[in-house]
Amino acid sequence: MIDLHGFGDQLLQGAVVTLELALASLFVGLILGLLGASAKLSSIAVIRWIANGYTTIIRGIPELLTVLIIYFGATSVLMAIAGLFGYDEYIEVGAFAAGVTALGLTFGAYATEVFRGALQSIPKGQHEAATALGMGPIRKFYRIILPQVWRIALPGLGNLFLVLLKDTALVSVVGLDDIMRKANIAVSSTKQAFLFYLVAAFMYLALTIISMVFVSYMEKRASRGLNRG
């Protein structure tokens, strides 16, 4: 057994934080992705432009830069807004909140494209049938469109989640106590850099494998109505 110099518990705590960050960002990103895809398919030009601007910018700049911009920028933006309401105290944006915002925005931009493809692949007849049954737009989306979109989008979203999981490491740069930062702390006190970064790498690999198993379970579940011999 490898000697972790008593930092094993710390690293496990880091893994919990990494997972929390990934799941929270996933949740934000899925909502942004659905909104973005709907916006891209909107009949109103301005909404389409906004969605296109969002995906182009986020996909064109490095994730690390997004994390840094949100972390340093959110404070000044929030303080400017609070200032309008006469609140002058210093507002601190935590690493976790900044991380969820930055990674959620990133996931959302890529998920927008995945959802757009899926939404466009739903046959028009499905919309017409739902309308013919007297469903309103919300019920139609929730009961007919979304379950089918979900099935088609899942493989793409699964890939994006694996990317997201690895991007969480970037938030350690602004001080989140995730796997990466716990490893940094262990390294600075033990000088065993290779050992701890390798352990960190294998922890990410383990999370990746678990995610892959879970995604394939979800894919099976989502397409259980289809008879695939």
Next chain:
Amino acid sequence: MDFSVVVEYFPRLLEGAWVSLQLVIVSIVLGGVFALPIALARISPIAWIRAVPFAYIFFFRGTPLLVQIFLVYYGASQFDVVREGFLWPILREPFWCAIIAFTLNTSAYTAEIFRGAIQAIPEGEVEACKVIGMTKFQMYRRVLLPRAFGIVLPAYGNEIILMLKGSALASTITILDLTGMARTIIARTYTPMEIFLAAGAIYLVISIVIIAIFRQIELRQNRYLGTLSIKVPDKG
């Protein structure tokens, strides 16, 4: 927001952008060179030859690039053998550590892209080569690899964009690439939003140029397909 700092420090940002480009170009070229043998080993009919590149690709695609950079930069110096070895002049330099980490990373992704392309070539073309009596080497050199190159282009363009964005991580090991330069300027001027947004804009412009270049190469490489797959916009 005061954008005069952006104007004042713009030349420094461009210096950083040049470092980013060097990192991307060197690691993409080296990564491409390594990726080919890895991809060929990955589709070998012999199981143990397949296993090694599989493990390599799995490790480098399954762990964050940040971990890989730290493993090379901080990790290698843990061993006395390395510190006293002949490679130390290279492993001491953050720039070369970044190149090593990026190359290992991108060759894993690129190998998968190459493998997909080689396997996407229709079986009939392989059979045709055999019928004509080509050796395996001739078949790869004359038919499979040139064909794979055409298939690979869109995915390869994506990989270069991803590498450009990944190169921002070089700033975490004190390299003054575009992001590193931006962080240095911010430490002096304390105008994070202005400088970071300017850096983001430069990354965007570089990405757009890369995308445009790849469109051109794609049009040229796949010109034998005529207008079947590539739409040429009408002029006028």
